[in-house]
Amino acid sequence: MNTHIDQAKRILAVNDRGGYTVPTDRLYPFQWNWDSAFVAMGFALYDIDRAYRELERLVEGQWVDGMIPHIVFHAPSETYFPGPNVWRTEQTIPTSGITQPPVFAIALRKLHEAAGKGAEERILPLYEAALKWHRWWYSARDPDGTGLVALLHPWESGSDNSPAWDIALARVPTDTDTPVVRKDTGHVDADMRPRDEDYRRFIHLVDTYAACGWEPARQWEKASFKVAEVQTSAILLKAGEDLEHLALLFGRTEDAIEIAAFNNRTRKAIMAQWRPELARFVSRDLISGEDVEAATQAGFIPLLSLDLDKQVADALVFEMKAWSKDLKVAFPTTKPGIASWEPKRYWRGPAWAIINWLLIDGLNRNGHADVAEELRRSTIAAIETEGFAEYFDPVTGEGCGGLGFSWTAAAYLWLE
Numbered sequence: 001m002n003t004h005i006d007q008a009k010r011i012l013a014v015n016d017r018g019g020y021t022v023p024t025d026r027l028y029p030f031q032w033n034w035d036s037a038f039v040a041m042g043f044a045l046y047d048i049d050r051a052y053r054e055l056e057r058l059v060e061g062q063w064v065d066g067m068i069p070h071i072v073f074h075a076p077s078e079t080y081f082p083g084p085n086v087w088r089t090e091q092t093i094p095t096s097g098i099t100q101p102p103v104f105a106i107a108l109r110k111l112h113e114a115a116g117k118g119a120e121e122r123i124l125p126l127y128e129a130a131l132k133w134h135r136w137w138y139s140a141r142d143p144d145g146t147g148l149v150a151l152l153h154p155w156e157s158g159s160d161n162s163p164a165w166d167i168a169l170a171r172v173p174t175d176t177d178t179p180v181v182r183k184d185t186g187h188v189d190a191d192m193r194p195r196d197e198d199y200r201r202f203i204h205l206v207d208t209y210a211a212c213g214w215e216p217a218r219q220w221e222k223a224s225f226k227v228a229e230v231q232t233s234a235i236l237l238k239a240g241e242d243l244e245h246l247a248l249l250f251g252r253t254e255d256a257i258e259i260a261a262f263n264n265r266t267r268k269a270i271m272a273q274w275r276p277e278l279a280r281f282v283s284r285d286l287i288s289g290e291d292v293e294a295a296t297q298a299g300f301i302p303l304l305s306l307d308l309d310k311q312v313a314d315a316l317v318f319e320m321k322a323w324s325k326d327l328k329v330a331f332p333t334t335k336p337g338i339a340s341w342e343p344k345r346y347w348r349g350p351a352w353a354i355i356n357w358l359l360i361d362g363l364n365r366n367g368h369a370d371v372a373e374e375l376r377r378s379t380i381a382a383i384e385t386e387g388f389a390e391y392f393d394p395v396t397g398e399g400c401g402g403l404g405f406s407w408t409a410a411a412y413l414w415l416e
């Protein structure tokens, strides 16, 4: 009997707030979008009803235009900033006004496979919600039809303060209409969190978009941060493949054709972002028109959704091994040793179990099962040694950030 499995399940039970799971108590007291998709996959291993419930509760926050917001504020809490009064989205169920990586349809396919035949009635509304969201991504976040979807806020990436945003975010003014009253640094060490200056810029963007009435076309025009992002696009493509699979299964031929067209466009567009000299894929800053060359984990995530030529996959894996050398826990979210690398500061270096999960799937897809297995073992060992921390210092292995963290528990269940 593996007691860690029991512990992981207990964390998911403790973080349950009534059919949805908070990432962790106090620090994150609401429902987060991609956290819930990972959590649903964890539940799918032992409680399919609860797994569906997680996604159903997330979809309660979906906007009429199809966006699934990054936070759904089901119940009030004073322990998080920014709350609904800062977002000012005027939705019936209070939500934030931005989105997060579209892991949802990846989870949906996994749930359907776990549920087995005859579960169509429950999954169809979720399938419809996913399709609406994918359409939203392509219309609101790729109005020019490039195949890459753009983020208008670093929080949409899930990798909030990644060095990938340093250049683009520096252009965003630090003045805000809304007072910045941080709560996060009351829960965890400020040295492990984004800086105050980052928060002022994050809130400046929220103010700007609230002033646009959260209307996508106006936001697109006013955005001072606009990055066509390779990690999100790669996740969208994998989710698109899974959605296309479900469409065919449900006899939705027209949907399948539409989704396949999205997928083909994105597949080509991501491939064009391969930079052999960096041995990584890169995002594009749509304000400057330049490549985002910062060395972060995002450059490897296309493994998840592309069937790469052996030469490209080998080059990526060679680079990944170089980054992981001498580390206690892989995979670092920033290349170790470079100026922006901070092994304890949130998305500027630490290893995250859910990123490893995506990379493991991508490595297996691209014929590197041995490296995938190494990463899987390293992730499991980190959790068994340090507990279900939000993330891990890759040098010391120390568990950092929030404890009893839902997506780390889900990743453990999935990877164990």
Ligand code: 2M8
Residues within 6 Å of the ligand: 023, 028, 032, 033, 034, 035, 070, 155, 157, 158, 159, 160
């Ligand atoms: C972190 O992001 C939130 C904003 O969305 C925050 O710092 O306040 C990120 O790690 C993000 O990826 C994650 O979804 C969220 C909840 O775990 O926390």
